Amino acid sequence: MTQEWVHTAQSTANKASKKAAASKDEAQQEKEQSAGIIQQYFPNVALLHKDYALIRSLIYNENFMFVEQIAEQVMNMTWGSIDSVKNTLGINETTHERK
Template sequence: MADSQQMFKAGECRGTAQAKTDEWIDSAKNTASTARDKTANAAQCTQESAQHGKEQTAGFLQQTGEQVMNMAHGAMDSMKNTLGVGDNNSHIYKK
């Protein structure tokens, strides 16, 4: 009878160990799935943030380019006026 009782206990321990192992495996799978989801979300946010930054940079560069071009035109007009070849002063030298 001791042998059957020992076998029963051994089987019970094995069943309990198998159940615990299955719980741990499921827990590890859930943790991995959650980590994968969080990583995918972080990657999506990073991509959206990069796109937004790219758009802002493009707008900034365009605005800066327009400002530089306007300043260059202003400087050119000022120089023409100083030399007397600008549109505003051309009527003075016509005689």
């Protein structure tokens, strides 16, 4: 009886494994078919996706540069304030060379 259960369990597992593999293959085929249809009727979709990625990248870089510029301005204002206080106190050495 135990061998029968083991055999039944193995058989069920094999069937489930085959069914899962078939479902995966079918899903992949449907994905490729959908991609083909999209390319056929909307050939510029791939280009639009690349353009979107490029634009997004440029926006990120532009925002990063903007934040970097603000940080540099704040740093320069801070050093300017420190230099101003030193000049007021009669310490005439520059704290920081500005770019």
